[in-house]
Amino acid sequence: TAINAPTEVIRGLNSFSYKLYQPVAKSLQGNLAVSPIGSYILLGLLHEGAVGPTKAEIEAVIGLPKDGLPAMARLVSGLDEQQSLALAQKIYIDSSVSLVPAFQAAVAPLLTDPVQALSFSADAVAATKVINDWVEQKTSGFIKDFLPTLPAETSSVLVSALHFKGNWKSQFDKKATRPAEFHPTPTETLTVPMMVQEDVRSVEVAGGTA
DSSP, X not given: OOOOOOHHXXXXXXXXXXXXXXXXXXXXOSOOOOOHHHHHHHHHHHHHHOOHHHHHHHHHXXXXXXXXXXXXXXXXXXXXXXTTEEEEEEEEEETTOOOOHHHHHHHGGXXXXXXXXEOTTTOHHHHHHHHHHHHHHHTTTSSOSOSXXXXXXXXXXXXXXXXXXXXXXXXXXXXGOEEEEEEEETTEEEEEEEOOXXXXXXXXXXXXXX
């Protein structure tokens, strides 16, 4: 299903994704699964509350369009309409502080749940559990104990959770899966189970074919 989102936002998200994947891939070993859109949205929220050089640096990294969060909100709205995808954002604040009303109004279209106050100073363990339970619920139970216990001096937590379960438009026959060579690097070869299907279109991407 096509997603009706501003071209500037899609371009900014694609650029940010490329910037994020490179350092993460270099720092981790083994299989890697990263969802740049969560970080992209959270940086958009931070951009709204930032000022001066910090605001400029965030804007340069995420390539936020001129109409800012409203454009990003249209992207999130389009993704929310996808049956196989669940995307959720929420802000938690310590009960000793409050959000500036103008900021809260600006970020509201990007939040799937209302801002919630927790008492980190009184019981950081319990407050962290509330956040972890929310993440677990939003990811259909796949992500548990997302955060370690946060320090008592925590003033705010911005969280983005994503759950995706999609189906192939053209289903693969399990009986057709067979061992084949896979090249994780130009000099390394592994034998892995490969799904097989005839008449599957391929696209050229940087460094190879997908």
